[in-house]
Structure formats: C-alpha cells, structure tokens
Amino acid sequence: MSDRQPGLQPLARTRLYEQVAQQIMGWVAENDLTTGDRLLPERELATRLGVSRATVSQALVALEVVGVVAVRHGDGAVLTDASGSAKVLDALRAHAKRLPDIIDARDALETKIAALAASRRTEPDLAAIDAALDVMEADIDAGGRGVEGDELFHAAITAAAHSSLLEKMMQEISELILETRIESLSQPGRPRDSLSAHRRIADAIRLGDPDLAAAAMHHHVAQVSDVAILRDAPRD
Amino acid sequence: MSDRQPGLQPLARTRLYEQVAQQIMGWVAENDLTTGDRLLPERELATRLGVSRATVSQALVALEVVGVVAVRHGDGAVLTDASGSAKVLDALRAHAKRLPDIIDARDALETKIAALAASRRTEPDLAAIDAALDVMEADIDAGGRGVEGDELFHAAITAAAHSSLLEKMMQEISELILETRIESLSQPGRPRDSLSAHRRIADAIRLGDPDLAAAAMHHHVAQVSDVAILRDAPRD
DNA sequence: TTGGACTAGTGGCCTAGCCAATAGGTCTGT
DNA sequence: ACAGACCTATTGGCTAGGCCACTAGTCCAA
Incomplete structure (x- = not known):
C-alpha cells in the first residue's frame, strides 16, 4: 500500500x-x-x-x-489543542476544570517566578519585559484588550526567572490560564488596571526586590481571580 | 474559596x-x-x-x-524505556536535572500549598498530618531517618490544600523531590531539625494562619536546600 | 417549566479472520 | 563442515461486521 x-x-x-x-x-x-x-x-x-x-x-x-x-x-x-504542544494538559484538564484551582496554581507559580525574576533577571530579560508592556499599551490605546501583550509579559517574566522546571509547569497550565485571562481582560477598565499592575511588577523586578515583586504579582493574580470567581458559581 | x-x-x-x-x-x-x-x-x-x-x-x-x-x-x-510509571517525569528530568530548579519549584508549590492547607484543612486532614508526624518521630527514635514520615507529612499537607491542580503538580515533581529529601535527611542531626520544622508547619496549619504556614514551609524548604545546593554547583 | 421517553448519531469494544514480517530451524549443494 | 536457500511457527497489522453504551436533541405530558 x-x-x-x-x-x-x-x-x-x-x-x-x-x-x-x-x-x-x-x-x-x-x-x-x-x-x-x-x-x-x-x-x-x-x-x-x-x-x-x-x-x-x-x-x-x-x-x-x-x-x-x-x-x-x-x-x-x-x-483540544490545534498546535499540538500540550501533552499533560489533558490529564490536568480532566482533574482541574475548576477555576479556583487554576488560580491557586497560578498564584503559587507566578509569585515565586516573580521573586526569582527579581533576583536573576538580565538586561535582555528586562528589555523583553519592557517590550511586552509596550505591546500591551499600544493594543489598549488602539481599543484592544491587550491579551497578546499580557501573554508576552508573563512569558517574559517566566523566562527571566531562569528556572526550567517552573517554566515547564507554567507551560502546562498556560492554556488554562489563558481562559481566565481573556475573561478578566474583557471587563471594562480591566486592561488599564492590568497594565499598571504589570508596571509595578516590572519595576520591582528591575529594582531587584524579590519580596516586592512577589507581592505585586500576588496582588495582580488576586485581581484577576476576582472576575473568574464571579463568573463561576459562588463557593463556600 | x-x-x-x-x-x-x-x-x-x-x-x-x-x-x-x-x-x-x-x-x-x-x-x-x-x-x-x-x-x-x-x-x-x-x-x-x-x-x-x-x-x-x-x-x-x-x-x-x-x-x-x-x-x-x-x-x-x-x-524502550523501563522508567515504569514516569512518563512526563522524564521529559521534565531532561530539562530539569539541576537541583536548584527543583527547589525553586518545590518552594513555589509547597509554600502555597501550606497556606491553602491552613485555610482549608478539615479535621481528618489534621489527623493525617499528626499521624505522619508520629510516624516520623517513631522512625527517628528508632534510629531511622524518617524518610517515610517525611513523605507522608508532605502528602498530608498537599491533600489538606484541597487543590487538585497543585496536587497534580506536586505528583509530577515528587520523585525529583524525593532525591533531595533523602539527601537532606542523611545529614547528621537533620531528621530532628526537619521534624521540628514539620511541627511548626503543622501548628500554623492547625491555627489556620496561612501566612505563618507559608513562612514555616518556606523556611523548611530553605533548610533542605542548604544541603542540596552544597552538593550541586554554586549558582548565580 | 420541568421531567421523562424516544430516537438518531456516535464511540467502545468484541469476535473472527487473513495477510505480512520475523526468527530460527532444517535441508541442500558445495 | 559450511553457506545458502527454504520452510514454518510465532507474532504483529489490518479488515469486516456487529452489538452495546453514551450523548444530545426532540417531543410530549405533568
């Protein structure tokens, strides 16, 4: 044949x-x-x-x-994924459809990532972060929601942490996060809020202050989770 | 939540x-x-x-x-590969052999897990945690290193966090963690130190204080990383 | 509006069978 | 003896046809 x-x-x-x-x-x-x-x-x-x-x-x-x-x-x-890159995702998705769980995981990973980024970032890392902020701002000014810039920003932060394992894990849940992200940025005024939150995170990372960066990221994730939970059924 | x-x-x-x-x-x-x-x-x-x-x-x-x-x-x-149960693990291992990365990931996950456990733990959860501590203490009193109790303890904490995604992620790196764990507990005096650290974490969780629990867990992970980093090459 | 029955479409899994590749033996001619 | 061709048992590759279970939509009765 x-x-x-x-x-x-x-x-x-x-x-x-x-x-x-x-x-x-x-x-x-x-x-x-x-x-x-x-x-x-x-x-x-x-x-x-x-x-x-x-x-x-x-x-x-x-x-x-x-x-x-x-x-x-x-x-x-x-x-489930036209790009064909996510393997573990399916197993995860089966066990973790629930929004709060995703937010918990995101908080755990990104808070640490922000702290690591603050202490390990290189000049190119900072440049990539700034570029992502620019993209997001331009998009928002043009009336967009800044989704792409948002993704770029978090990817840049993750890269700046220089931790392959954490990066791998972020990849695993990135698709899940994407859903909450779009959701959040669809709310009126949210893109601007998100942008300024990103700026605070970036500043802390530039300063090289891990605790401040972690706190800023934590606040940011909490901000996002606001929406997600509203959308979901009320819980305990 | x-x-x-x-x-x-x-x-x-x-x-x-x-x-x-x-x-x-x-x-x-x-x-x-x-x-x-x-x-x-x-x-x-x-x-x-x-x-x-x-x-x-x-x-x-x-x-x-x-x-x-x-x-x-x-x-x-x-x-072609007798790794047995670890499928994803190998992909991870390839990219993440370095101890510091494992510790970063562990810190990210377990710190959050401890905080969540403090706010979500149920009575059975607390009982499981206590049981793990008992096992560890008995083992150490008998001259052992308390490895099994150590594992039980962290598993109990993870379960108490009631977050399926975080639990899944912990599973993924648990085998990697195991290596550092055994390493650490092999040092003289370490089992006792570890046990008291566990006690502090358990107390914070019982009190329902997320920040305290997170801090205690972070300290514990840092304690473990001491050894691991010594063994590995120094890094930034 | 709710809830139950019905139905068409779809995947899950099975039985039974033939074809194709491999490894390892046996037979043959030198 | 030895090398090569040949056979054959074993094993995977793939097909055909079939029954059952699940899903979603529709319609009807309470």
Missing part, C-alpha cells in the same frame, strides 16, 4: 494509524479547525481514508495520548 | 486501553523488566487480561506514542 523508496535505510515502516493521524491533522490544518471543533465520525473517516474503523480508532488513541484530541463517547472527537 | 463537594465530579471514565496500558506497565514494574525486554504477545495479553486483541493493540499504540515501547512487526513489543 505504500511506496517505499528503493534506497536502503533501516526501512522506517510507518504504521497505518500514523498515516491516518497525519491525514487527520492535515485535514484539521487545511480547514482551519481550532480548539473545540469536532472531527468527522470514525465511520466516515474510515470510509473516506479507505481504512478500517479499528485503524482510525488507533489513530485517535495516538492523537488523544499526544493531547491533540479528546474523544468523547457518544459525541465525537473534538480538538 | 473552592468547592469541596467531593460528591459530584464529571465522573472521569477511563477507556479500556488505558487500564490495559496501566496493567502492562504494572507488570513491567513487578517483573523488573528493563530496556530491551520483550512484552508478552498481544494474543496472550488479550486472553490474560480478558480483553480483545484490538484493545491491547490500542494500549500498545498509546504506550508507543508515549515512547515506552517499540512494537515490531513479526517480533513483538520491546521496552
């Missing part, structure tokens, strides 16, 4: 399910599907690709393990 | 192939199989586990994608 080149390599035979998975992802890319979109039913994929349903199922298992897709019994397979 | 209601979660249903994969890895761990060892044939696995061969095949696809086994047509499935 597959054309091997007559060369003489160890013959990397590809399993059929890999090709199917690739086809599926290609189709996703072509049609600009994004998170939340639904794939074709297994049966249809099978007939369209000319393979058995079992093979399609294997491909979906692979994609599920990689974290690109979530297969839901009786419903279908939906994309 | 966060719902406890242990009663009604989205009911995480596990796919059969996941259970099969887990069983297989468990079997691998039990029999001390290492890289290069061969798994049982699919057909035998299927009959032994009471599932169809298709499901076993799905499990192997999953394990293959994760990188634990390599399935070879006509030959069998061989282990």
